[in-house]
Amino acid sequence: MAVPSYTVVEGGSIITPRGFQAAGLHCGLKKTERNDIGAIVCEVPAAAAAVYTTNIFQAAPLQTTRESLANGVLRAVIVNSGNANACTGKQGDADAYEMRALAAESFGVxxxxxxxxxxxxxxENLKMDRVRDGIARLSGALRSDADGGEQFSQSILTTDLVKKELCVTVQIDGKPVVIAGAAKGSGMIHPNMATMLAFVTTDAKIGSESLHKLLRRTTDDTFNMITVDGDTSTNDMLVAMASGLSDQKKELNEQHKDWTAFAEAFAAVCEHLAKAISRDGEGATKLVEVTVTGADSTDSARAIAKTVIGSSLVKTAVYGADANWGRIIAAVGRAGVPVNPYTVDIKLGDIVVLTASQPVKFDEDIALEYLKGDDVLITVELNMGSEKATAWGCDLTYDYVRINAAYRT
Amino acid sequence: MAVPSYTVVEGGSIITPRGFQAAGLHCGLKKTERNDIGAIVCEVPAAAAAVYTTNIFQAAPLQTTRESLANGVLRAVIVNSGNANACTGKQGDADAYEMRALAAESFGVxxxxxxxxxxxxxxENLKMDRVRDGIARLSGALRSDADGGEQFSQSILTTDLVKKELCVTVQIDGKPVVIAGAAKGSGMIHPNMATMLAFVTTDAKIGSESLHKLLRRTTDDTFNMITVDGDTSTNDMLVAMASGLSDQKKELNEQHKDWTAFAEAFAAVCEHLAKAISRDGEGATKLVEVTVTGADSTDSARAIAKTVIGSSLVKTAVYGADANWGRIIAAVGRAGVPVNPYTVDIKLGDIVVLTASQPVKFDEDIALEYLKGDDVLITVELNMGSEKATAWGCDLTYDYVRINAAYRT
Incomplete structure (x- = not known):
């Protein structure tokens, strides 16, 4: 393993990169007293980029955000939890625009x-009286210290059990640049009140076009490679903002000598958040990682990794600590991409269970112990080429059914 | 509703069409005393056709069957349950050929x-000593009475809770023609020991080419429109055999004046089996039917119906009797086909919950009562065109997780 380009900043959060403040508080959209509205504000115009859900039914705020990002610049993000403002008609559109206007006024941008x-x-339409009250109070709550980051991270959670964040530092032009991320996600939607939102801040000097390109590429390898239940939300959004306030000298782009180091650090933040979302999937007891190697294309490797990680039968087998490789090979075979049916090897952790598509005798007790752990790695070697991909997910448990079935009854 | 072309034959089974005998018995492949080997034998060469799983890892018997069907004629089908003979290498291939040879000898074909x-x-490789013993005893057990059909239907079951069969009669050239089917299916594979197998017999006079064409078309509307867990098995197979022993005068093909009546009756048998498999899905408490109307193409309608019926969040909501239309519209929006985001209507049974993509106030108590029933119909009207499709599935329950997770631990 190569030495990573970056160092994790212990205790760092979304406001650790220079130029950012954040806040979160409770305004009454959630039934409990937990934070349900938050903001990130940058003291200078930040180069910014976003990626959005591919669901045709996109929630109102996504269109509003798209318009704001047309010029590649952001000063602030306003976020609420407890209500997705999706399928809410013209009133929903109006509410998203009003949130934007109120936040602009409150933060002076x-x-x-x-x-x-x-x-x-x-x-359901937003309770706008509560949103108005929340946004008015947010400007006074903005902090550039750890508490600001903590309150923001709390404000975006729904059925999540834990907050998800990571902060790293990487040397660019010999100077430290900081990248931080915060995310939420657990299942898709009502009644789980969950979807995937992620925010990445950095003080790197980088143009919005380079940032957008990097964001899309990194998303393909991280956020687009996770699944909890296969249900794509109407609200998924990932926003990145770069303040440019580090001491870095030359603007970052693909020609910069430290581009690879930056891209690696950026990907580390996104991968951490993506894995944290998978591990905290609704009802999940463990993180499952599927790596497909020896593929003839990255697309094939991704398709197979995502099919295996999304298989209900693989997910229940992992929950039951059952070394059921037949379900894995069956998922490989229905991924919709060409596979040589005679050359597939499968490992659970280090335990070889299939070689050249044929069963291998293995110690069931050792496999059981391995599968009982918190992290399960499945490796599928296709022996067809040299491309690879990794996907992350979780097990399918009684609690997933309970969380998603026990809502009104 | 138009009057159907066919009449259900109460107590009919796979041997009711003229020319067929069947048998089933226990030879020791299942741990319990249940039947685990069976056969259908036709007294004359039957025009025959089959469709197979699209999984790349196809079990050994599929290749053997393909070879037998090269000339469009069958005299017999030999089936075992308890072992899929999949991923079993060269020995598995040899075992499938040996089963074929033994059955041919036993039945004199x-x-x-x-x-x-x-x-x-x-x-796992087949215990061939038991298979040999079973096949040797099958020829003596062949019956053309109801018991033969019953024993066969039992012999193909695995985790299935009920047998699935239907027999209908339809007038062709003013003479009765009989079509019968038997199927099994519940989840995918080990440890569920389940996959989808279906057999259709008829005494119609029809060439194997017309039969094959009809089989493929009907499969697209029936067996290919069901899902229990989204996991395509390595062993799925549907075999149809036509003895031609009815009193029908002219051979059936698309030009025959009674073709539509025959195709409708044939489809009714397949649809019945497909729905029965869905209702008996692992852990299922109810049958869910999703009909998509107003689509601009049949392919779009199918894609949306299958996405909705396959959504874990829709399936858990149905289990919890939760009128959670947000999950339905979100599934419609991720089906990967064009949808107008402003024109979608959704009904649960007769209860309108969404009109022009906007929520409609409905009585929650009535919806709850409806969703507690054994049959749940979801209708999605796209208002884009005049094509439609229906898919069938089941709810996702604690028992699904129990059945699939609790195997070895």
């Missing part, structure tokens, strides 16, 4: 420099 | 007129 994100129940 | 089907555990 232009409305078209504000991104809006929502997560929670689908199909 | 040519080996290349015998189809072979297996269902059960993946990755």
């Amino acid at each position: 232009d409305a078209d420099d504000v991104a809006v994100a929502s997560t929670g129940v689908i199909g | 040519d080996a290349d007129d015998v189809a072979v089907a297996s269902t059960g555990v993946i990755g």
Whole structure:
């Protein structure tokens, strides 16, 4: 393993990169007293980029955010949890624009420099009196210290059991640049009041175009490679903002000598958040990682990794600590991409269970012990080429059914 | 609703069409005393056709059956349950050919007129001594009475809770023609020892080419529109055999004046079996039917219906009797086909919950009562065109997780 380009900043959060403040508080959108509205504000115009859900039914705030990002600049993000503002009609659109305008006023920035994100129940209009009250109080709550990051990270959670964040530092032009991320995600939607939102801040000097390109590429390898239940939300959004306030000398782009180091550090933040979302999937007891190697294309490797990680039968087998490789090979075979049926090897951790598509005798007790752990690695070697991909997910448990079935009854 | 072309034959089974005998018995492949080997034998060469799983890892018997069907004629089908003979290497291939040869000898027919089907555990070689004993005893057990059909239907089951069969009669050239089917299916594979196998017999006079065309078309609307867990098995197979022994005068093909009546009756048998498999899905408490109307193409309608019926969040909501239309619309939006985001109507039974993609107030108590029933119909009207499709599935329950996780631990 090569030495990583970056160092983890213990205790760092979304406000650790220079130029960012954050806040979170409770305004009454959630039934409990937990934070349900939050903001990240940058003291200078930040180069910014975003990626969005591919669901055709996109929630109102996504369109608002798209408009704000047309010029590649953001000063602030306003986020609420407890209500997704999705399938809410013209009133929903109006509410998203009003959130943007109120945040701009509260933080003293232009409305078209504000991104809006929502997560929670689908199909109910926002209680705008509470949102107005929350946004008015947010400007006074903004902090550039650890508490600001903590309050923000709490404000975006729904059915999540833990907050998800990571902060790293990487040397660019011999100077430290900081990258931080915060995310939420657990299941898809109502009644789970959950979807995936992620925010990445950095003080790197980087143009919005380079940032966007990096964001898309990194998303393909991280956030787009996770699944909890296969259900793509209407609200998924990932926003990145770069303040440019580090001491770095030359603007980052693909020609910069430290581009690879930066991209690696950026990917580490995104991968950490993506894995944290998978591990905290609804009802999950463990993180499952599927790596497909020896593929003839990256697309094939991704398709197979995502099919295996998404298989209900593989997920229940992992929950039951059952070394059931037949379910894995069957998932490989239905991924919709060409596979040589005679050359597949499968490992559970280090335990070889299949070689050249044929069963291998293995110690069931050792496999059982391995599968009882918190982390399960499945490796599928296709022996067809040299491309690879990794996907992350979780097991399928009684609690997943309970969380998603026991809502109104 | 138009009057159907066919009449259900109460108490009919796979041997009711003229020319067929069947048998089933226990030879020791299942741990319990239940039947685990069975056969259908036709007294004349039957026009025959089959469709197979699309999984790349196809079990050994599928290749054997393909070879037997090369000339479009079958005299017999030999089936075992308890072992799928999949991922079993060269020995598995040899075992499938030996099953074919033994059955041919036992029933006094040519080996290349015998189809072979297996269902059960993946990755273990067949206990051929037991298979040999079973096949030797089958010829003496063949019956053309109801008991023969009953024993056969039992012999193909694995985790299935109920047998699945239907027999209908339809007038062709003013004479009764009989079509019967038997199927099994519950989850995918080991440890469920389940996959989908279906057999259709008829005494219609029809060439194997017309039969094959009808089989493929009907499969697209029936067996290919069901899902229990999204996991395509390595062993799925549907075999149809036509003895031609009815009193029907002219051979059936698309030009025959009664073709539509025959196709409708044939589809009714397949649809019945497909729905029965869905209702008996692992852990299922109810049958869920999703109909998509107003689509701009049949392919789009199918893709959306299958995405909705396969959504874990929709399935758990149905289990919890939760009128959670947000999950339905989110599934519609991720089906990968164009949808107008402003024109979708959704009904649960007769209860309108969404009109023009906007929530409609409905009585929660009435919806709860409806969703507690054994049959749940979800209708999605896209208002884009005039094509439609229906898919069938089941709810996702604690028992699904129990059945699939609690195997070895």
